[in-house]
Amino acid sequence: MPVQYTNVIDEHRTTRGAAGLFDICHMGEIEVKGPQALDLLQLVLTRNLADQTIGQVKLSALLNEEGGIIDDLTVYKMDENSYMLVTNATPKDRDWQWIKSIQQEEHFSCTLEDISDQTGKLDLQGPRSEEILQKLTEANLKTLRFYHFCEPPVAGFPAIISRSGYTGEDGFEIYAASDVIDEIWDKLMSAGAQSGLKPAGLGARDTLRLESGMMLNGQDLNESISPLEVPYGWIVDTHKEFIGKTALMARKNSGIGSKLVGIEMTGRGIARHGYKVFHGGKEIGIVTSGTFSPTLNKAIGLAFIDITFSAPDTEIAVAIRDTMTAAKIVKLPFYKRSK
Numbered sequence: 041m042p043v044q045y046t047n048v049i050d051e052h053r054t055t056r057g058a059a060g061l062f063d064i065c066h067m068g069e070i071e072v073k074g075p076q077a078l079d080l081l082q083l084v085l086t087r088n089l090a091d092q093t094i095g096q097v098k099l100s101a102l103l104n105e106e107g108g109i110i111d112d113l114t115v116y117k118m119d120e121n122s123y124m125l126v127t128n129a130t131p132k133d134r135d136w137q138w139i140k141s142i143q144q145e146e147h148f149s150c151t152l153e154d155i156s157d158q159t160g161k162l163d164l165q166g167p168r169s170e171e172i173l174q175k176l177t178e179a180n181l182k183t184l185r186f187y188h189f190c191e192p193p194v195a196g197f198p199a200i201i202s203r204s205g206y207t208g209e210d211g212f213e214i215y216a217a218s219d220v221i222d223e224i225w226d227k228l229m230s231a232g233a234q235s236g237l238k239p240a241g242l243g244a245r246d247t248l249r250l251e252s253g254m255m256l257n258g259q260d261l262n263e264s265i266s267p268l269e270v271p272y273g274w275i276v277d278t279h280k281e282f283i284g285k286t287a288l289m290a291r292k293n294s295g296i297g298s299k300l301v302g303i304e305m306t307g308r309g310i311a312r313h314g315y316k317v318f319h320g321g322k323e324i325g326i327v328t329s330g331t332f333s334p335t336l337n338k339a340i341g342l343a344f345i346d347i348t349f350s351a352p353d354t355e356i357a358v359a360i361r362d363t364m365t366a367a368k369i370v371k372l373p374f375y376k377r378s379k
Contacts, residue, residue: 048243058236059166068132074150103284160221165211208252253373
């Protein structure tokens, strides 16, 4: 997927106002099947999946033994004893090797298959996405709830349609065989022509997810960061056992020193990844993501800071080159769509 097709602001605003189509074939997909598929996933993931129903999607975290985040991924329950994991692109090989090694060590009665190469993925996002996709499928999309999926043909091809995404808008993630995904792309673009659909690239994907307070794997979180330091405490169930739990609880009991927060620039300038954050002349953290928000018309960002200074409306400064630029802590998300 290119960084942009036209320009980032145009693609961003099109997705917020009409619909954008993203080529996300670089993501990873892993099938887990067998009588102990759930047992394996319960051990390797922080989320309790015991009550997950067929056709439901759940976000979870995959941790290392030190409680650090290897990946934040989604779990699709395809059938009894059958799941699909959708991983981020950068850690997908690490995910596969880690989960496979645990399955082998613990002798779980289930099979794992990396289906990334034969699986294509498109994200159709925006307020007009439903009307566009409805033209290409017989499934009643109005009845498809958020974070649920169905498996009807799309443009005549077998597919999975999930009501989910990475933009903060209503939209769908569409999975199909990699050798037909380009045809589905073309038919979606044709079906959406009158609805204002445009292709969108990595640049708009990044600004859209940041406005919505969503994190980027490898940038806002990594294997040295725990779910307790980012807004992921809600996907951790400490009432069950999972790899990394002991270390995670030890971190919690010793006190979390830093926290990922939203920041808004009140002075002129854009906070970029790696810029240092200060309070009263004291260095208190570092920016992990930053951009100019086309929707809010202001510069925003995410930063890890000393938890002492993490309260909303706390005034801070970001070192932009040689200038201390005024900013403040704000609640996440920056943007939330109206229902």
